[in-house]
Amino acid sequence: MEPESGSSSPRSLSQPSWRNHCRNLMLAYQSFGVVYGDLSTSPLYVYSSTFIGKLQHHQNEEAIFGAFSLIFWTLTLIPLVKYVFIVLSADDNGEGGPFALYSLLCRHAKFSLLPNQQAADEELSMYKYGPSAQAAVSSPLKRLLEKHKKLRTGLLLVVLFGACMVIGDGVFTPAISGTEAMFADLGHFNALSIRLAFAFVIYPCLVVQYMGQAAFLTKNISKIPVSFYDSIPAPLFWPVFVIATLAAIVGSQAVISATFSIIKQCHALGCFPRVKVVHTSRQIYGQIYIPEINWILMILCLAVTVGFRDTTIIGNAYGIACMTVMFITTFIMMLIIIFVWQKSILLAAMFLIIFASIEGVYLSAAVTKVAQGGWVPLVLSCIFMVVMYVWHYGTRKKYEFDLNNKVSLRWLLSLGPSLQIVRVPGMGLIYSELATGVPPIFSHFITNLPAFHTVLVFVCVKSVPVPHVSVEERFLIGRACPRPYRMYRCIVRYGYMDIQRDNGDFENQLIQSIAEFIQMEADNTPQFTSTESSPVDGRMAVISARADRQSTSLIVSELEDYNLSPTIRSSRSPTLQRISPMFEDGAPPRRRQQVRFQLQQNPSMNALVREELTDLIQAKEAGVTYIMGHSYVKARRSSSFLKKMAIDFGYSFLRKNCRGPAVALNIPHISLIEVGMIYYV
Numbered sequence: 001m002e003p004e005s006g007s008s009s010p011r012s013l014s015q016p017s018w019r020n021h022c023r024n025l026m027l028a029y030q031s032f033g034v035v036y037g038d039l040s041t042s043p044l045y046v047y048s049s050t051f052i053g054k055l056q057h058h059q060n061e062e063a064i065f066g067a068f069s070l071i072f073w074t075l076t077l078i079p080l081v082k083y084v085f086i087v088l089s090a091d092d093n094g095e096g097g098p099f100a101l102y103s104l105l106c107r108h109a110k111f112s113l114l115p116n117q118q119a120a121d122e123e124l125s126m127y128k129y130g131p132s133a134q135a136a137v138s139s140p141l142k143r144l145l146e147k148h149k150k151l152r153t154g155l156l157l158v159v160l161f162g163a164c165m166v167i168g169d170g171v172f173t174p175a176i177s178g179t180e181a182m183f184a185d186l187g188h189f190n191a192l193s194i195r196l197a198f199a200f201v202i203y204p205c206l207v208v209q210y211m212g213q214a215a216f217l218t219k220n221i222s223k224i225p226v227s228f229y230d231s232i233p234a235p236l237f238w239p240v241f242v243i244a245t246l247a248a249i250v251g252s253q254a255v256i257s258a259t260f261s262i263i264k265q266c267h268a269l270g271c272f273p274r275v276k277v278v279h280t281s282r283q284i285y286g287q288i289y290i291p292e293i294n295w296i297l298m299i300l301c302l303a304v305t306v307g308f309r310d311t312t313i314i315g316n317a318y319g320i321a322c323m324t325v326m327f328i329t330t331f332i333m334m335l336i337i338i339f340v341w342q343k344s345i346l347l348a349a350m351f352l353i354i355f356a357s358i359e360g361v362y363l364s365a366a367v368t369k370v371a372q373g374g375w376v377p378l379v380l381s382c383i384f385m386v387v388m389y390v391w392h393y394g395t396r397k398k399y400e401f402d403l404n405n406k407v408s409l410r411w412l413l414s415l416g417p418s419l420q421i422v423r424v425p426g427m428g429l430i431y432s433e434l435a436t437g438v439p440p441i442f443s444h445f446i447t448n449l450p451a452f453h454t455v456l457v458f459v460c461v462k463s464v465p466v467p468h469v470s471v472e473e474r475f476l477i478g479r480a481c482p483r484p485y486r487m488y489r490c491i492v493r494y495g496y497m498d499i500q501r502d503n504g505d506f507e508n509q510l511i512q513s514i515a516e517f518i519q520m521e522a523d524n525t526p527q528f529t530s531t532e533s534s535p536v537d538g539r540m541a542v543i544s545a546r547a548d549r550q551s552t553s554l555i556v557s558e559l560e561d562y563n564l565s566p567t568i569r570s571s572r573s574p575t576l577q578r579i580s581p582m583f584e585d586g587a588p589p590r591r592r593q594q595v596r597f598q599l600q601q602n603p604s605m606n607a608l609v610r611e612e613l614t615d616l617i618q619a620k621e622a623g624v625t626y627i628m629g630h631s632y633v634k635a636r637r638s639s640s641f642l643k644k645m646a647i648d649f650g651y652s653f654l655r656k657n658c659r660g661p662a663v664a665l666n667i668p669h670i671s672l673i674e675v676g677m678i679y680y681v
Contacts (some may be wrong), residue, residue, distance in 0.1 A: 023116040027193035041247050043209045047227045059220045068214035084198050090192045090336045093126050095467040098162040099265035101332045103465035108339045109147045114270050126466040160388050162328035163262045164381035168321035169301045170259035260290050268496030271392045273658035313373035320366040321377035330355045394651030397681035406437035421450050427619040428453035431628035435460045441629040445675045455619035456487045477517040478540030507624050508595045513543040515554050522609045555598040565596040626667045630674035
């Protein structure tokens, strides 16, 4: 029963808060096994690993209390103070990790190397998290980093190296059983749940446990090699043994989950080849699984375990990977404090000096173990970093080629008389990475086949440096040519943690969005944003992409096994129309709900608008064809040897062995036309 206007219902007001409290408590409970699995298993081996080698001759009461003091202050300063109270406050709309911090920096300063940013992207709601980029104070340090491309490239390499070290953590953690995971795993939970779990449960339990072991060892110094199990009272030994074993099993999930998040962020920001990303939860959007990465981690973990066969050596490798990630996070946080939080350089320097000095001591100690296994994470990180940077470099060069060779609007308007272009029935969706202009694959297509569809839509699916883009802000619609040419532009924007789900409704959403754009343009609705200097190709509008919305101009009806109207000519042959369902998804034809659009009977509608909407509906019913480039990227003959190796060998190899763009974009194979083209970069 709804409360009356002007009155409030205590029950109705308290229900959402109770739901939020229960949700946060459930997430905090889940984080025990995932985020803190490895950190909580550290008491199993810390004391026994401390007093080995030369330190085994200094096993006395003072040394034990000294080790406990070192453990206590390390847990207090790094996990509690640095990560829980400071770093978790620098999340990117609920996402954590090196690339989340990097995307946050790129929104507040021009640090990105990929030139696909648009002014319209800055109008996204999540883009304005924290101080806006426009309101940021211009400092000499900011101008220096924005001006010199080599410095921005160096920043990217630092971020890539930190991300690769997180992957190294994912390799060594299962083999050895570790606090960076609590930040990288932030997308799987939230900051409040992690703070609750650590401050009220994990941190007190760890301190008490280490304190208890220290007290036991002062009276039983000879028990140091097996201190954890011998310190357990006899009646509790077997229950604790079972729990410790199970905790060691799930401990590796902390950094493995963080690795999945890092890879997803790298891929979306153009730094990793296309891989399959699977959602594992309908409630928590950031919980994902990547099969290819899971197999790679398993193979590397088995290789490390079989190759070393010694937890001490594996611990040396694990230590250098863990401490390197923490050190890099401290460095990036310094930039966050300056450019995002807009604090003084003095405060950022204090943060860097305090925590970098602490972590530097641990890192220097880990570096001395490079010869005793510490070289493995360095080698693995270098391999992953080369893969990431080569992919980013090739992607950037390919985009720059498209940008420098895009077709001019004047050439596009003169196609008819010069080439005798034939307009065939149907709708053509031309996919390109260009957010502005006409891609060169289109000119390559029509010069070899001088015909294209009555309605053309240049589609650009791009990632923006925010975690998520709401459904209402996903579609950006505009014109690519004047009205009579029936050419439109659609930019589909995704965040770096968004998943493109195959719901089979993209075509219908696109038709509704274009129809709404046509109506808004005719009504002179002031909801347009400028993306180019051209008056034709520069006006675009944000159109809601909700599947359940009803357009103001079209009537949407669903028909089961809907067949094309006999009065509408299709660009496909009758044979192709008959056999096409047999090849979709490799399965026999199925009964599906088809959507049909009809024009509303509105006498006041402008005649030109009615004609354009009618052409749009007829083109949709005649059939939709997807056109995208099948590109081969090669280095120019005048390029350096290093560039030829990066492009001709590295980037080409990665493109051949990753998921194809048509598969990644869920494009139906039967409706796809691929245009072969060589890119000389």
